[in-house]
Amino acid sequence: MPLIKARTHRVRIVRHICRLQEPNRDTLVLYARFIGDTVDYVLNQLIGTTIMRDREFVAWRAAHPDAIAATPARQTSPPTNGVPTPGADPTAVEGTASPHGGSAVGRGARDEGARHS
Numbered sequence: 001m002p003l004i005k006a007r008t009h010r011v012r013i014v015r016h017i018c019r020l021q022e023p024n025r026d027t028l029v030l031y032a033r034f035i036g037d038t039v040d041y042v043l044n045q046l047i048g049t050t051i052m053r054d055r056e057f058v059a060w061r062a063a064h065p066d067a068i069a070a071t072p073a074r075q076t077s078p079p080t081n082g083v084p085t086p087g088a089d090p091t092a093v094e095g096t097a098s099p100h101g102g103s104a105v106g107r108g109a110r111d112e113g114a115r116h117s
Contacts, residue, residue, distance in 0.1 A: 002031075002034065002035045004031070004037075004042055004049070
């Protein structure tokens, strides 16, 4: 029986780009396939079930009720026509919304390992 159940309701989704270690990414993708849901959903469930079990963190949150997660301002850059902007990270993976409601962030990261092998 899977530890993470398929979703029962929808919550507002925000985009967050991060990098995963390749073995963790592979496990994440395969687990999502195993339960028949998205990678985004599995990550959110892992955070909800794992981090929220940390008693010290739960106590800290209770002691800091006004604490909010800082959200970086959206930075819009003009098209570069393939020419990198000075100081830009050429290996950064930019995510786009998928027509299926998920995120396509993983696509670039999935290919990143193949380029460096």
